[in-house]
Amino acid sequence: MKRINQFFAAIVCFFTVSTVCNAADRPIPSFQLPEAAKEFVRQNFPGRTIIYAEKDWNFFKTRYEVSLNDGTEIDFNKDGTFDKVDCHWTAVPEGFIPPAIRTFVSQNFPGAVIVKIDKKRRGYNVELSNDIELKFNRHGDFLRYDD
Numbered sequence: 842m843k844r845i846n847q848f849f850a851a852i853v854c855f856f857t858v859s860t861v862c863n864a865a866d867r868p869i870p871s872f873q874l875p876e877a878a879k880e881f882v883r884q885n886f887p888g889r890t891i892i893y894a895e896k897d898w899n900f901f902k903t904r905y906e907v908s909l910n911d912g913t914e915i916d917f918n919k920d921g922t923f924d925k926v927d928c929h930w931t932a933v934p935e936g937f938i939p940p941a942i943r944t945f946v947s948q949n950f951p952g953a954v955i956v957k958i959d960k961k962r963r964g965y966n967v968e969l970s971n972d973i974e975l976k977f978n979r980h981g982d983f984l985r986y987d988d
Contacts (some may be wrong), residue, residue, distance in 0.1 A: 854969055866897045866906070869918060877921030885934045886913065925959040932970070933958055941981025 847900035871879070871891040882891060886985050893908040902925055903919040905953060910920035916925040935943055942965060952971055964978040966987060974987035 866895045869896045869905075871907075871917070874907065875916050875917065875919070875921030878905055878907065878915075878917040878923075879921075881917070881921065881923055882907065882909070882915070885936050915962065923960065925957070927954060927957045930970075932956065934946075938975075939965070939981035942977050945977075945981070945983050946975075 853936070857960060858898070865876045871894045874894055874897070876889075877887065887908045889911050891907050892910050894969060895906045897904045897906065904924070905917040905919075905921070907915045907917065909915070911931070912929055913931075914925075914927045914929075915923060923937065926937075933956060935955075942955075942958075946953065946967070946969065947960040950971065950981055953971045955967055955971050957966075959966040964976060964984065965981070967977065969975070976987050978984055978986040
């Protein structure tokens with residue numbers, strides 16, 4: 842019985858240590874980002890440069906976080922597709938925002954701009970410059986205001 846408990850404790854310790862080590866964010870040079878992520882930055886943020894890149898490993902997925910020289914933060918999945926763009930105080934470039942979301946915001950919130958867009962499995966969370974947060978489905982149809 843004692844050996845079983847020791848074996849179980851060793852297994853738990855191994856998985857705990859490996860999870861902590863693998864879940865760490867590690868800085869990487871920007872050239873190690875997926876090509877799609879680098880192209881996304883070039884197309885949508887011309888004239889801005891990547892000043893920091895980080896790769897986040899864990900058992901289930903790999904993610905990349907990027908900071909640009911103007912303070913913009915972008916999260917990418919392992920393929921280099923954007924998951925979140927946070928421009929903080931300035932407008933998110935419209936090129937990758939679904940047209941239905943752009944239309945809804947311009948018609949219902951004149952003068953406000955999208956400063957953050959977060960792509961989720963079932964849709965989008967959008968934050969406007971007037972601090973209003975909105976939820977949309979995958980097709981860009983408005984669902985509700987977010988608290």
